[in-house]
Amino acid sequence: xxxxxxxxxxxxRPRAFDAKAAxxxxxxxxxxxGFAAASxxxxxxxxxxxxxxxxxxxxxxxxxxxxxxEGYRQDGMDxxxxxxxxxxxxxxxxxxxxxxxxxxxxxxxxxxRGCLLIGTASVEAVxxxxxxxxxxxxxxxxxxxxxxxMRLAVDRGELPRGADPQMLARLASxxxxxxxxxxxxxxxxxxxxxxARSGVELICxxxx
Amino acid sequence: xxxxxxxxxxxxRPRAFDAKAAxxxxxxxxxxxGFAAASxxxxxxxxxxxxxxxxxxxxxxxxxxxxxxEGYRQDGMDxxxxxxxxxxxxxxxxxxxxxxxxxxxxxxxxxxRGCLLIGTASVEAVxxxxxxxxxxxxxxxxxxxxxxxMRLAVDRGELPRGADPQMLARLASxxxxxxxxxxxxxxxxxxxxxxARSGVELICxxxx
DNA sequence: AGAATTTAATGCGAAATGGTACAAAATATG
DNA sequence: CATATTTTGTACCATTTCGCATTAAATTCT
Numbered sequence: 001x002x003x004x005x006x007x008x009x010x011x012x013r014p015r016a017f018d019a020k021a022a023x024x025x026x027x028x029x030x031x032x033x034g035f036a037a038a039s040x041x042x043x044x045x046x047x048x049x050x051x052x053x054x055x056x057x058x059x060x061x062x063x064x065x066x067x068x069x070e071g072y073r074q075d076g077m078d079x080x081x082x083x084x085x086x087x088x089x090x091x092x093x094x095x096x097x098x099x100x101x102x103x104x105x106x107x108x109x110x111x112x113r114g115c116l117l118i119g120t121a122s123v124e125a126v127x128x129x130x131x132x133x134x135x136x137x138x139x140x141x142x143x144x145x146x147x148x149x150m151r152l153a154v155d156r157g158e159l160p161r162g163a164d165p166q167m168l169a170r171l172a173s174x175x176x177x178x179x180x181x182x183x184x185x186x187x188x189x190x191x192x193x194x195x196a197r198s199g200v201e202l203i204c205x206x207x208x
Numbered sequence: 209x210x211x212x213x214x215x216x217x218x219x220x221r222p223r224a225f226d227a228k229a230a231x232x233x234x235x236x237x238x239x240x241x242g243f244a245a246a247s248x249x250x251x252x253x254x255x256x257x258x259x260x261x262x263x264x265x266x267x268x269x270x271x272x273x274x275x276x277x278e279g280y281r282q283d284g285m286d287x288x289x290x291x292x293x294x295x296x297x298x299x300x301x302x303x304x305x306x307x308x309x310x311x312x313x314x315x316x317x318x319x320x321r322g323c324l325l326i327g328t329a330s331v332e333a334v335x336x337x338x339x340x341x342x343x344x345x346x347x348x349x350x351x352x353x354x355x356x357x358m359r360l361a362v363d364r365g366e367l368p369r370g371a372d373p374q375m376l377a378r379l380a381s382x383x384x385x386x387x388x389x390x391x392x393x394x395x396x397x398x399x400x401x402x403x404a405r406s407g408v409e410l411i412c413x414x415x416x
Numbered sequence: 417a418g419a420a421t422t423t424a425a426t427g428c429g430a431a432a433t434g435g436t437a438c439a440a441a442a443t444a445t446g
Numbered sequence: 447c448a449t450a451t452t453t454t455g456t457a458c459c460a461t462t463t464c465g466c467a468t469t470a471a472a473t474t475c476t
Contacts, residue, residue, distance in 0.1 A: 012422020013472040034331035036244035040464060050425060055465070057423095111334050118389055123242035123331045125392045126319050136393040167406035170386075174403070177389050178382030181326050184333045185344040195382070198375035202410060220452020221442040248434060258455060263435070265453095 019057055022047040026058075027068040031113045034120040035065050035131070066130060072116045073138045079104070080145050090153045091204045094172055097146070098196035101176050105183040106192070114184035118177060142176075143169050160206055168203060175199035227265055230255040234266075235276040239321045242328040243273050243339070274338060280324045281346045287312070288353050298361045299412045302380055305354070306404035309384050313391040314400070322392035326385060351381050368414055376411060383407035 025046040029038050040051050040061060047054065058064040083096035106112045113119065117138050125132035143166075150165035150172075152158075159168070179192050233254040237246050248259050248269060255262065266272040291304035314320045321327065325346050333340035351374075358373035358380075360366075367376070387400050 010422075011420075011474045013424075013474095015423070016472095032334050034242070034244060036242060037331075037335070039462075041462085051465075052426095052467095053424065061464075111340075113334055114330065119330050119334075122322065122327050122389055122392045123245075125394070126240050126321055126327075127245070132319075132392075132394050136395065139390060139393050139395075164406070167402070170403050171383065171406060171410055174386030174407070175379065175382050178378075178385040181330055181385050181389070182347060184330045184340075185347050186333070186340050187344065187347075194375070195378050198372070198379060199382070202379055218452075219444050219450075221454075223453070224442095247432075249432085259435075260437095260456095261454065269434070 015057075017047075017049060017053070022049055022054075022057070023064075023068055023071055026064055027072060027116065030065055030068055030120055031116050035061075035124050038065075062128065062130070066134060069117060069121060069131070069134050069138075073134070073141070076104075076117075076138070077141060077145065080142060084145065084149045086149065086152055090149065090158045091200055093149055094200045094204055095196070097172070098176065098179065098199065101179055102183070102189070102192055102196065105180055106189055112183040112186070114182075115177075115180035118180040119184050139173070139177075143173050146172050159204075163206070172199070172203050175203070223265075225255075225257060225261070230257055230262075230265070231272075231276055231279055234272055235280065235324065238273055238276055238328055239324050243269075243332050246273075270336065270338070274342060277325060277329060277339070277342050277346075281342070281349070284312075284325075284346070285349060285353065288350060292353065292357045294357065294360055298357070298366045299408055301357055302412055303404070303408045305380070306384065306387065306407065309387055310391070310397070310400055310404065313388055314397055320391040320394070323385075323388035326388040327392050347381070347385075350384075351377050354380050367412075371414070380407070380411050383411070 025048075026043050029042050029046045033042065038061075040054065043049075043061075043064070044051050044054060049057070054064065058067055079100045080097060083100050084093045085096075086093075088096070101115070105114045117135055121131050121135040125135050147165050147169035150159065150163070150168045154161065154163050154165055159165075175195065179195060182192060182195070233256075234251050237250050237254045241250065246269075248262065251269075251272065252259050252262060257265070262272065266275055287308045288305060291308045292301045293304075294301075296304075309323070313322045325343055329339050329343040333343050355373050355377035358367065358371070358376045362369065362371050362373055367373075383403065387403060390400060390403070
């Protein structure tokens with residue numbers, strides 16, 4: 001599974017496509033249609049790869065989907081940790097988290113696609129154990145990252161000593177989950193931004 | 209579309225099945241598999257109706273799905289309004305809302321199915337306008353119902369005069385949305401109940 | 417240059433899918 | 447009882463679906 005990190009010349013015919021770019025195109029298809037409704041023809045057309053190439057590079061449809069989820073999770077974590085820059089006040093951190101999320105969720109301007117994980121992996125989670133596992137792990141990783149910042153906030157006195165960092169983090173995530181669902185349900189950017197602002201207020205109410 | 213409300217004898221062969229019961233069985237199929245992955249064979253088997261009967265009674269797959277969503281929305285609103293009984297304190301109301309939601313989301317004991325709307329309609333919302341419309345309307349109706357109770361709480365002095373009922377309601381809903389997603393992601397009942405408790409605390413923090 | 421190896425492209429095929437035609441059955445109306 | 451009307455069940459059809467077999471192309475190794 002692990003490919004050559006650099007272009008140490010592999011034997012045989014070289015790939016005529018960029019696997020990472022193809023994965024990005026596939027992600028868009030899954031994001032719009034979901035896993036079940038995304039056909040290999042859709043994916044093949046979007047990536048400009050014929051099905052055998054797709055299959056050879058990524059495995060079957062579920063493998064490909066799991067790959068896109070994993071990449072999305074990574075990207076999301078990057079955005080999250082950047083938003084949580086501990087040199088900024090907690091309020092700003094949480095506001096940035098929501099702003100970053102909305103930038104992703106509302107991408108496209110036409111019909112908002114929300115969160116790839118929440119919007120498309122949730123459906124499959126009941127019947128596909130591997131997808132449920134990725135979804136659960138992703139949500140937990142997000143919670144944990146926010147929790148770290150909350151813990152720091154308590155230590156620093158940004159939050160009262162009695163505050164529960166784990167629960168505050170989970171509730172901060174909850175607002176984000178709601179933004180993801182509502183974006184996909186067609187709520188306006190204005191509505192979502194208002195909810196984000198109120199969320200910051202509620203979660204960080206006692207912070208300076 | 210409107211059927212006879214009572215059994216005023218209709219001409220022709222009478223139905224050999226209970227449409228409402230069939231709709232319930234179909235709902236279970238959609239709940240587990242989602243719209244796209246639910247095949248007419250699945251639905252036919254679960255309802256004990258052959259495809260032509262299904263089609264005759266409910267229209268095509270999307271019509272049937274929309275019918276189940278509408279029924280779910282109605283049932284959900286009933287549970288919600290009952291939970292929000294204004295003779296109880298606000299805290300109890302919100303706690304009951306979450307308890308009622310979890311009772312539905314965790315149904316099955318095996319793999320939790322979360323919320324039918326959030327869990328299965330969200331995926332289709334981007335491409336199917338009618339589904340997006342039902343999803344959006346349902347979320348709004350829930351928000352509005354909670355908002356009414358919040359407004360009452362402000363009037364009664366359960367919440368401070370400056371509290372924003374609309375935003376508090378949306379955030380109360382947000383916690384519920386998160387419970388729906390997390391249930392489907394495999395979180396334990398204990399975790400979900402803990403989040404619900406913290407949510408009540410956060411939302412109703414200033415209430416007696 | 418030739419063998420080995422990997423990818424690309426075409427196209428196939430078996431199964432599943434959504435939907436329907438058609439005839440038989442069950443009921444109300446005249 | 448005959449006719450109209452609606453539902454039921456079987457079978458079917460056209461299309462889509464996923465996945466792969468096979469052959470041609472491109473590159474490395476000997």
